[in-house]
Amino acid sequence: MEKIIFYILSAVILSLSLMSVLSRKLLRSAVYLFGVLTAIAGFYFLIGYHFLGAVQLTVYAGGIVVLIIFSILLTHEIDHQMPTPEWSRVAVAGALCVAGAVMFIQLLQGSLFSRVEVPEQSDLNTLGNTLLNPGGGGYLLPFEVVSILLLAVMIGAIVIAKQRHSVDNSSQEKQAP
Amino acid sequence: MYDFTTFVQSIGNFLHGQFSPGVATALEWTLVILIYLALYAILGLVLVYVERRVCAFFQLRLGPNRVGWAGTAQTVADALKLLLKEPVTVNKADKLLFNLAPFIITLAALTVISLVPFAKGLQAFDINIGLLFIVAVSSLGVVGILLAGWSSNNKYALIGAMRSGAQIVSYELSVGLSLLTMVLLTGTLQLSAIIETQANGWWIFKGHVPAVIAFFLYLTASIAEINRGPFDLPEAESELTAGFHTEYSGLKFAFFFLAEFVNMFTVAAIATTVFLGGWMPFHIGDWAGFNAVMDFLPPIFWFFLKVSAVIFLMMWFKWTFPRLRIDQLLKLEWKYLMPLNLMNLVFTAILVYLGWHG
Amino acid sequence: MFRAIYEYFKEILLAIRGLINGMRITGKYIAHARKEIITQEYPDNRDTLKMFDRFRGEVVLLHNENNEHRCTGCSACEVACPNGSIEIIWRAGKTPRRAKRKSRLRPSYTTCRCVRCATCVSCRAPLMRSKWGMISNTRFSIVRN
Numbered sequence: 241m242e243k244i245i246f247y248i249l250s251a252v253i254l255s256l257s258l259m260s261v262l263s264r265k266l267l268r269s270a271v272y273l274f275g276v277l278t279a280i281a282g283f284y285f286l287i288g289y290h291f292l293g294a295v296q297l298t299v300y301a302g303g304i305v306v307l308i309i310f311s312i313l314l315t316h317e318i319d320h321q322m323p324t325p326e327w328s329r330v331a332v333a334g335a336l337c338v339a340g341a342v343m344f345i346q347l348l349q350g351s352l353f354s355r356v357e358v359p360e361q362s363d364l365n366t367l368g369n370t371l372l373n374p375g376g377g378g379y380l381l382p383f384e385v386v387s388i389l390l391l392a393v394m395i396g397a398i399v400i401a402k403q404r405h406s407v408d409n410s411s412q413e414k415q416a417p
Numbered sequence: 418m419y420d421f422t423t424f425v426q427s428i429g430n431f432l433h434g435q436f437s438p439g440v441a442t443a444l445e446w447t448l449v450i451l452i453y454l455a456l457y458a459i460l461g462l463v464l465v466y467v468e469r470r471v472c473a474f475f476q477l478r479l480g481p482n483r484v485g486w487a488g489t490a491q492t493v494a495d496a497l498k499l500l501l502k503e504p505v506t507v508n509k510a511d512k513l514l515f516n517l518a519p520f521i522i523t524l525a526a527l528t529v530i531s532l533v534p535f536a537k538g539l540q541a542f543d544i545n546i547g548l549l550f551i552v553a554v555s556s557l558g559v560v561g562i563l564l565a566g567w568s569s570n571n572k573y574a575l576i577g578a579m580r581s582g583a584q585i586v587s588y589e590l591s592v593g594l595s596l597l598t599m600v601l602l603t604g605t606l607q608l609s610a611i612i613e614t615q616a617n618g619w620w621i622f623k624g625h626v627p628a629v630i631a632f633f634l635y636l637t638a639s640i641a642e643i644n645r646g647p648f649d650l651p652e653a654e655s656e657l658t659a660g661f662h663t664e665y666s667g668l669k670f671a672f673f674f675l676a677e678f679v680n681m682f683t684v685a686a687i688a689t690t691v692f693l694g695g696w697m698p699f700h701i702g703d704w705a706g707f708n709a710v711m712d713f714l715p716p717i718f719w720f721f722l723k724v725s726a727v728i729f730l731m732m733w734f735k736w737t738f739p740r741l742r743i744d745q746l747l748k749l750e751w752k753y754l755m756p757l758n759l760m761n762l763v764f765t766a767i768l769v770y771l772g773w774h775g
Numbered sequence: 776m777f778r779a780i781y782e783y784f785k786e787i788l789l790a791i792r793g794l795i796n797g798m799r800i801t802g803k804y805i806a807h808a809r810k811e812i813i814t815q816e817y818p819d820n821r822d823t824l825k826m827f828d829r830f831r832g833e834v835v836l837l838h839n840e841n842n843e844h845r846c847t848g849c850s851a852c853e854v855a856c857p858n859g860s861i862e863i864i865w866r867a868g869k870t871p872r873r874a875k876r877k878s879r880l881r882p883s884y885t886t887c888r889c890v891r892c893a894t895c896v897s898c899r900a901p902l903m904r905s906k907w908g909m910i911s912n913t914r915f916s917i918v919r920n
Contacts, residue, residue, distance in 0.1 A: 241442060267567060271514060274560055290546050292555040302556030309563050310582050313575065359566075363543060364606060453868050475810035479816070737801040738794065753787060 245286060253279045264322040267312055274305040291367060434652060441579040449531075451542050457527055460682050461675040462492045468678070468732060470604035471728030475736040491751065501639030501761070507570050510664070514568035519665070519672035525681065526676040528554045533686040534587065534608050536716035537697045542754040547608035548600060551687060552593050555642070558676070561645075562661050565673070569664035577660030579637070581644055581651035587750045588648075591638035594758040598631040599624075599691050601765045607731060612695035617692035627765040627772070632692045634758055640686075646735035685727035692729070696720040804837040833886055836859075852895035860888035861895055 253276050260272030277300040284293030374380045432441040447548045466481070466489060473480030481488035506515060512523035532547055534540040535540075544550055559582055566578020614620075620628045620735045652660030689695060696716030700708045727737050741749065804811070815824060853861050862883045 241439060243581055265511070267422065267514065267564075268510070271517070271564065272558075278557070290544050291549070294546050294549045297553035298549070298556060302553060302559070306556070306559055306563070306582065308568075309560065310579075310586075313579060313582075395758060474805050474812075477804055477808065477811050477813050479812055522866070656859045733798060733801065733805075737797045757787075 448682040464678040504667040511568040518565035525558035566661035595635040615694040647738035
């Protein structure tokens with residue numbers, strides 16, 4: 241049964257990712273991407289990593305794709321269809337893709353995968369303890385560094401968004417008298 | 418007293434005894450799917466009727482009272498009408514996305530009710546990250562709304578979808594934070610385990626002030642997340658005709674309508690599970706006789722009693738408060754709900770650190 | 776700064792008080808919903824329903840016990856009517872005598888065009904009144920002659 245689900249999910253992911261790259265409509269690409277990310281979450285649930293699956297759904301499918309769709313809706317010309325690219329470009333891109341795929345398969349064949357027993361259910365307590373542990377193999381420092389990075393990004397976004405507004409105001413005030 | 422675990426297991430054993438493992442698993446899945454689809458449809462029908470009746474009583478009207486006893490068959494008649502209607506597709510719409518959108522919304526709503534524990538052992542999917550999964554899946558519905566609004570090729574639908582997107586993305590945060598406050602108290606994300614922690618008292622009683630604050634913050638934020646009044650801007654009739662489902666008709670419209678009402682049930686069910694003790698009966702301290710009588714009532718009854726109380730509260734909100742403007746809506750979230758939630762979270766953390774929780 | 780924090784919480788508490796006030800009113804409504812319902816289930820309670828004094832309905836010409844009306848055909852109602860639902864029709868040419876005029880007079884009243892403004896009722900004599908009851912089962916009863 242699990243094998244069947246695995247193959248179905250793989251087929252869905254492969255076909256949808258191809259479609260999302262090849263589709264000429266902007267919003268459809270985003271929707272196919274949504275399908276791909278949801279199917280990947282399905283993989284996580286299949287192997288018992290429920291937490292990772294839920295995070296995948298929240299962050300990627302529910303967060304990032306929604307933001308992508310939202311920003312697409314905000315842009316002009318959402319009906320716009322991409323023009324069919326020139327044949328020379330298609331050929332070059334196709335060749336590069338095939339070369340990359342061949343290299344990847346070669347690399348995979350060279351390495352041997354070892355079989356890992358998956359725990360029945362990933363334990364949340366160990367996950368939390370490891371994530372917020374200051375010592376002994378814990379990840380508190382990277383966690384905090386990443387949060388500082390995110391804070392910096394947020395402040396930067398606010399500054400960028402606010403500066404233009406104040407400049408406009410001051411220029412208008414100067415022009416007024 | 419009532420435990421459905423053995424009952425459910427006996428059904429599973431019976432199926433496995435009769436058929437080969439593969440067929441038995443497939444049969445179990447089919448059974449679960451059928452039960453939940455039936456539940457989905459029945460919930461929709463009942464809730465639509467209750468909503469119309471209660472709304473009418475709030476406004477001193479009568480509501481539907483012609484078809485069947487006191488109008489109970491009205492929604493069945495409406496459903497039949499919707500089934501027989503022609504599904505119109507807009508000429509210049511993006512056909513694929515137009516047809517896909519109702520299914521995404523239905524899928525999200527159905528997946529979420531599969532996690533709700535109706536009684537001990539009566540739960541389809543008892544995952545150990547239950548609450549996180551609910552928050553994750555309920556955030557998928559917005560994709561359906563955005564697609565519906567865009568692919569209808571209608572400006573009202575598009576505006577409704579944009580409003581809905583902004584609303585859901587911002588209010589999701591408050592829902593998550595208020596549930597996180599409760600997770601601090603319960604110490605687990607698994608829904609059945611959360612109910613087990615309330616065996617000696619519901620969290621809204623033994624969780625002190627933070628639990629009460631979190632309950633109302635959760636209720637407000639999740640009403641906004643499921644686009645219900647007073648936060649029903651995405652489908653504000655007076656401004657946007659019907660919002661994101663303006664162009665839908667017949668069965669596809671019914672999907673949106675049903676998903677909306679089932680989402681209402683889900684929100685009430687989660688509030689019940691986390692704050693009001695799920696299917697736990699109502700107990701008062703040391704009154705052994707009273708408690709024994711309360712224990713006698715089956716847990717499903719308790720569950721639906723609490724859920725309907727929360728739903729009634731939501732309807733009360735809807736038919737009392739006027740609809741918010743979009744700027745008021747965002748101000749409410751970012752200026753009031755978010756800071757209050759964060760303060761509440763820190764307060765609860767201190768409480769838990771001191772060991773004062775139940 | 777403390778002032779601002781105080782104002783913030785005061786605002787929240789005042790808002791909550793306002794919301795609770797609103798909910799108390801609607802709660803009162805639903806608690807007494809059975810008694811106070813305003814809706815009239817009209818065709819069913821036709822016999823018991825007592826109509827309000829200021830109700831404006833279909834217009835009828837008043838008749839005395841001998842089934843005679845006092846309309847002189849002054850056309851005041853026709854002039855007053857905003858959308859021409861009343862029309863005074865004369866059988867012209869055949870009536871030299873004033874006394875016989877009345878029988879030849881035929882006011883036509885189209886119910887479906889009438890907006891029930893009751894402007895026509897204000898004609899000099901108490902000739903017309905607004906009558907309760909606008910249900911018609913056939914198309915032919917819409918135009919009254």
